[in-house]
Amino acid sequence: MNHTLVKPSEPAVETVGLSKVYGRNAVPAVNHLDLDVPFGSIFGLIGPNGAGKTTTIGMLLGLVRPSSGSGKVLGRPLGDRSARRQIGYLPERLRLPEYLTATEFLDFYGRLYGISVKDRQARSQRLLGQVGLAKVAHRQIRTFSLGMQQRLGIAQALLPEPDLLVLDEPTSALDPGGRQMVRDLLLELRECGITALYNSHILSEVLEVCDRFAILRNGTLVTQGTLDEIIQRGEQVLIRFRLMEPTYIAICERFGPTNPNLQRSELTVTLEAETDIPLVVSALVAHNAALQAVIPLRERPEDALMRLLNPHH
Ligand code: ATP
Numbered sequence: 001m002n003h004t005l006v007k008p009s010e011p012a013v014e015t016v017g018l019s020k021v022y023g024r025n026a027v028p029a030v031n032h033l034d035l036d037v038p039f040g041s042i043f044g045l046i047g048p049n050g051a052g053k054t055t056t057i058g059m060l061l062g063l064v065r066p067s068s069g070s071g072k073v074l075g076r077p078l079g080d081r082s083a084r085r086q087i088g089y090l091p092e093r094l095r096l097p098e099y100l101t102a103t104e105f106l107d108f109y110g111r112l113y114g115i116s117v118k119d120r121q122a123r124s125q126r127l128l129g130q131v132g133l134a135k136v137a138h139r140q141i142r143t144f145s146l147g148m149q150q151r152l153g154i155a156q157a158l159l160p161e162p163d164l165l166v167l168d169e170p171t172s173a174l175d176p177g178g179r180q181m182v183r184d185l186l187l188e189l190r191e192c193g194i195t196a197l198y199n200s201h202i203l204s205e206v207l208e209v210c211d212r213f214a215i216l217r218n219g220t221l222v223t224q225g226t227l228d229e230i231i232q233r234g235e236q237v238l239i240r241f242r243l244m245e246p247t248y249i250a251i252c253e254r255f256g257p258t259n260p261n262l263q264r265s266e267l268t269v270t271l272e273a274e275t276d277i278p279l280v281v282s283a284l285v286a287h288n289a290a291l292q293a294v295i296p297l298r299e300r301p302e303d304a305l306m307r308l309l310n311p312h313h
Helices: 053-061 102-112 117-130 146-158 176-191 203-209 227-232 246-255 277-286 301-309
Strands: 011-020 030-033 036-038 042-046 068-073 087-090 164-168 195-199 212-217 220-226 236-241 268-272 291-297
Touching: 011 053, 011 195, 030 053, 030 220, 036 195, 042 053, 042 203, 053 068, 053 164, 053 195, 087 146, 102 117, 102 146, 117 146, 146 164, 146 176, 164 176, 176 195, 176 203, 203 301, 212 227, 212 301, 220 227, 220 301, 227 301, 236 277, 246 268, 246 277, 277 291
Parallel strands: 042 195, 042 212, 087 164, 164 195
Antiparallel strands: 011 030, 011 036, 011 068, 212 220, 236 268, 236 291
């Protein structure tokens, strides 16, 4: 991989107020999106159907013209041709030429990228092996199952040895073995310094593969960051008492009166992690409260993502 366009200290993808309104539709498909994808990360773009993920990817690749805002991909403005040469892209709806064989298709595609004959041959052979299509390399694509086509699409996206790999729903048609293959491939590529944008509905898979996430809802960015950052925002602290007295609850409430998530049970009070816990504890100690334990409650990663995807969850 030749990192000619972007320094590792720069973000691989950066957008400021990026928006898209289709046609005369007043509702933006993407609404003032500030995205920051650090170089070398596998970045999961998550959101329900219609959240604006594919539109975002389209704008980053220069396929969809933004209505407003700006962005840089690999250090270049959106749609820049030299940046596009360094991007491998697997679209959500892949249309492959049916009458070409897998090898012919990769050769054709490599020619479009300006890759030499020798490199094209070596790379496509290696990639077809990696995606598990070596045995059918010389079969026409029209005989391929959906999953086999998706595997070929992944090989095609990797053919230019890209600095940025954009995968829009790469595993929707894949069997468990295929999913494992994509996961292993991405983790291997990350070791080599690739940056990937990964768009998927399968939360378990995103959690396994990605080290950073952005959550989109109705075209708006809900949050972005590492899993730890996302989870921390939902953390709570449980205070357990040996026996409960109404004054203990009153003290806790003093520190979180507007807190809708202050929960109590027979012997415990749960507070949002942002509450000044040392202050609550010292107030309780000053009242000789029968404190037993202060326990941080960590959300399960799947729950954190579900909470952000669906605020009513
Ligand atoms: P999915 O998970 O279903 O693929 P998505 O998050 O990729 O969804 P987009 O395809 O970006 O979402 O769509 C975002 C919104 O923009 C949707 O409301 C959709 O109807 C609208 N939209 C997308 N493409 C067009 C288009 N070409 N013309 C008009 N509206 C569009």
